[in-house]
Amino acid sequence: MAKTFRVGMIGYKFMGRAHSNAWRQAPKFFDLKGNIELNTICGRDAKAVQAARAKLGWEKAVTDWREIVESPLIDIVDIATPTNTHAEIAIAALRNGKHVLLEKPMGRDLKECETIFAAAKKARGVHMLCHNYRRIPAMARAKKMISEGALGRIYHFRARYAQDRLADPEFPLDWRLQKETSGSGVHSDINSHIIDLARFLVGEFTQVCGVVNTFVPERPVADLLAQGTRKLGKVTVPDAAAFLGWMDGGVMANLEATRYALGRRNHIEIEINGSKGSIYFDFEDMNRLKYYNGGDPLDRQGFRDIIVTQRDGVQPYVSHWWPPGHGIGYEHTFVHAVADFVNACADGKPVQPNFEDGLKNQRVLTAVEESSAKGKWLKV
Numbered sequence: 001m002a003k004t005f006r007v008g009m010i011g012y013k014f015m016g017r018a019h020s021n022a023w024r025q026a027p028k029f030f031d032l033k034g035n036i037e038l039n040t041i042c043g044r045d046a047k048a049v050q051a052a053r054a055k056l057g058w059e060k061a062v063t064d065w066r067e068i069v070e071s072p073l074i075d076i077v078d079i080a081t082p083t084n085t086h087a088e089i090a091i092a093a094l095r096n097g098k099h100v101l102l103e104k105p106m107g108r109d110l111k112e113c114e115t116i117f118a119a120a121k122k123a124r125g126v127h128m129l130c131h132n133y134r135r136i137p138a139m140a141r142a143k144k145m146i147s148e149g150a151l152g153r154i155y156h157f158r159a160r161y162a163q164d165r166l167a168d169p170e171f172p173l174d175w176r177l178q179k180e181t182s183g184s185g186v187h188s189d190i191n192s193h194i195i196d197l198a199r200f201l202v203g204e205f206t207q208v209c210g211v212v213n214t215f216v217p218e219r220p221v222a223d224l225l226a227q228g229t230r231k232l233g234k235v236t237v238p239d240a241a242a243f244l245g246w247m248d249g250g251v252m253a254n255l256e257a258t259r260y261a262l263g264r265r266n267h268i269e270i271e272i273n274g275s276k277g278s279i280y281f282d283f284e285d286m287n288r289l290k291y292y293n294g295g296d297p298l299d300r301q302g303f304r305d306i307i308v309t310q311r312d313g314v315q316p317y318v319s320h321w322w323p324p325g326h327g328i329g330y331e332h333t334f335v336h337a338v339a340d341f342v343n344a345c346a347d348g349k350p351v352q353p354n355f356e357d358g359l360k361n362q363r364v365l366t367a368v369e370e371s372s373a374k375g376k377w378l379k380v
């Protein structure tokens with residue numbers, strides 16, 4: 001009989017909602033190798049976590065994450081809290097033999113990431129980092145095309161993760177804009193996603209040369225603003241970052257992460273050029289992958305649109321959803337991550353991206369920040 005995995009999730013806001021939905025939907029749409037029980041949800045405010053429990057569909061609510069990681073009933077610990085809490089919770093969960101799904105970025109800095117990965121290596125639980133964008137069907141399709149040689153030798157990897165909410169200088173100073181809680185702000189928050197995609201699609205970074213910046217150095221403190229007081233506090237992390245890089249096999253890379261791109265809400269743009277063809281992707285049109293085949297006859301050359309919704313095993317993941325052309329969205333990427341994670345837990349086998357990937361991603365993030373401070377190229 002299939003094992004039932006009892007899940008304990010910590011954090012119930014943005015990612016807590018996305019993950020709750022994924023835990024609920026995954027067994028309804030995928031044939032999982034284990035059953036899922038949404039057992040316990042954790043938040044620090046007793047009243048608010050009870051409300052979240054009822055709304056998001058969990059059995060129990062607790063206010064101390066230790067109750068989850070130490071409970072003999074819990075099999076899977078899902079960490080959907082700010083970055084400063086990741087190391088302590090993840091390490092405790094691993095030491096207690098739990099399987100761990102951890103939100104990105106893995107930690108605040110290289111040292112924290114090394115510690116988390118060291119704990120993972122000693123643990124028996126399966127670990128996965130929630131870089132959900134790897135599981136967009138179009139990205140999984142791109143990976144397959146590149147692996148099969150459809151693009152030939154890869155020359156360029158370009159990615160841009162652009163949002164615009166910080167363009168308003170009155171946007172509040174929340175945990176993401178403070179070093180103590182976030183690590184390195186927009187750089188680790190969203191550059192980590194496209195670094196992870198670059199590594200997934202193309203390979204490892206070998207050298208980087210970057211610039212990080214803080215365009216708006218002070219903002220109204222979020223907690224005080226919520227109480228009706230406007231007091232400015234210091235932004236202590238980068239709020240934009242860009243870098244050039246060399247990757248395995250001599251691939252040239254350029255990546256940019258910003259929240260100052262007015263008009264861009266969640267624009268993840270990727271273009272990869274190879275000796276035989278190119279692909280182009282834009283998350284705001286996430287069911288589509290553009291593909292240029294350099295081998296097409298001259299009279300019909302051009303980017304073609306692959307609508308990545310064909311079922312019956314043609315395109316990754318989508319056989320589990322709707323008829324061709326009906327499309328899926330952001331939330332499905334989390335369902336795919338949860339489905340793959342549960343199957344890996346049932347098999348007791350590694351799944352990617354895992355905490356080794358988290359450490360490798362962090363090495364790139366750290367090298368970019370150091371390169372910006374020193375004004376020179378650095379090895380990763």
Ligand SMILES: NC(=O)c1ccc[n+]([C@@H]2O[C@H](COP(=O)([O-])OP(=O)(O)OC[C@H]3O[C@@H](n4cnc5c(N)ncnc54)[C@H](O)[C@@H]3O)[C@@H](O)[C@H]2O)c1
Pocket residue numbers: 010011012013014015016042043044065080081082083085103104105130131132189
């Ligand atoms: N994969 C993605 O696409 C994606 C998107 C957004 C955020 N994230 C990541 O998810 C994590 C959470 O981000 P978010 O946007 O959900 O943040 P959020 O501010 O919306 O929610 C954070 C939650 O954590 C809770 N929390 C904070 N400290 C806690 C503690 N000590 N014990 C228990 N609960 C605690 C808060 O009460 C809140 O419920 C971060 O690591 C972030 O980088 C990932």
